Amino acid sequence: MVLSSVLFYAAPSFGGCEITIRWDDDPPYFMNQNDEVIGIDADLGREAMERLGCSLSFKKLPWARALQELREGRVDMLSSAYRTSEREQYAHYSEVIGLVSPNILFIRQSEADNFDFNGLRSLLESDFRLGAQVSVSYSDEYSALIQNPDYAENIEFLPRRELMWRMLARNRLDGLIASKLTGLYEIKELGLSGRIAPSSLVVSNKPAYFVFSKASVSSEFVADFDQALQSMLDDGTFSAIVNRYAPSASQ
Template sequence: MLAFILCFSAPSYGDCDITLRWDDDPPYFMVQEGKVVGIDADLVREAMGRLDCGISFQKMPWARALRELRDGHVDMLSGAYRTPEREEYAHYSEVVGLVSPNILFIRRSDESRFELNGLRQLLESGFRLGAQIHVSYSDEYSALIQNPDYDKNIEYLSRREPLWLMLARDRVDGVVASQLTGLYEIQELGLTGTLIPSSLVVSNKPAYFVFSKATVTAGFVADFDRALQSMLDDGTFASIVNRYVCVAACAGLSETEDDPEDCSLAGL
């Protein structure tokens, strides 16, 4: 296995430094003891280490980051959906090691209470949905919120934390969030076991690492993909995810899974 890893780290980029955009978005990016960490931060740090390439973190909001990537002022973003417009100025990594779908979270006590056949059916049944303002969870959701008939069933807030508390207190019946984000935030609030992911997947589009075509070559992206694939194959990818959210609770990771008892958030 070591020889396999070394094979993929053979292209050395010792004189390079990749600038990665980040913002406060646990469990993907956060600051601990003055250092940017999180699933995406640690994955990129490990992959760049295998390429002998340096990495710098630049904090900025998403909309600005897309412009900066296009103009070559930042080299790399994570968590980007594939669109024709972005493909004009960005190389997409082709290795998707983790898919975190937008799913509906509910109270454990309500597991058998609702028919989870879709958002429209739920809202028509009087289901009280908690959602963030100006967030589009899926094409279906975006269409539904244009219908004033559903206004009385949707509680909008700007942040997720109060939505989780409202769900725990039976003031809403469900909250839509990225699976990994939801699991992490619920654990941080001490609500593990009270709030759980349901079987209703609202959207399941993969998100990618992307690189600026203005500053990064397609060859470098191919080498990054090989490094990322080697991390999937040797278990490093799963180990990094397990620092923040247990792999056993997540869908879409590689077929390599660590023992759930070794997870930092085991038991979710």
């Protein structure tokens, strides 16, 4: 049985087996409900650690700070991280993929009929005002474009999406990039579903991963985590957790 072998091998592989995961307000992946952190990634992480005989604690951090904390080993684990060569220098990547939510450009509903951009390069070569989160990598193309000073004046970097959604609704931005699941959830919660909608521009359809700090977590532990995550896919627990928060999500 996969689970029993995981428990037998993994529990002693990380000393006391206490893992700290970064979270922030990022529904439907992380949310605070009655002083408890819940959501897709919160529940997946909690279930996987329980199968490994480990405890999981949550540390609230913005994304840019979380990457630095992961590098230094002060946070053990992040979720929803795209694979980049820079991050691979200090992070182990889980190899099990269960859910892919594409990064979509969201725009005002009133502009949808006139939207004719088919890529980020053409978007940023126009006078389109793009909102983006600090230190977030949306795609390889995006990462390359933001290094070019010619595009800098068309991008406004902000730490949190909630402010960007409101700026978009008030015509202070023309669009912003977000995971499809996250974007649809957040604009609904903000009462902006009738004013903001996903455009036809898919920025990236790459998978995002759980990652672990090389400074505090061994590669053997990550292999054990992958076994636990795979067992959750096999026995239906993974789908049940996703459907708890996003019933229409495809796996």
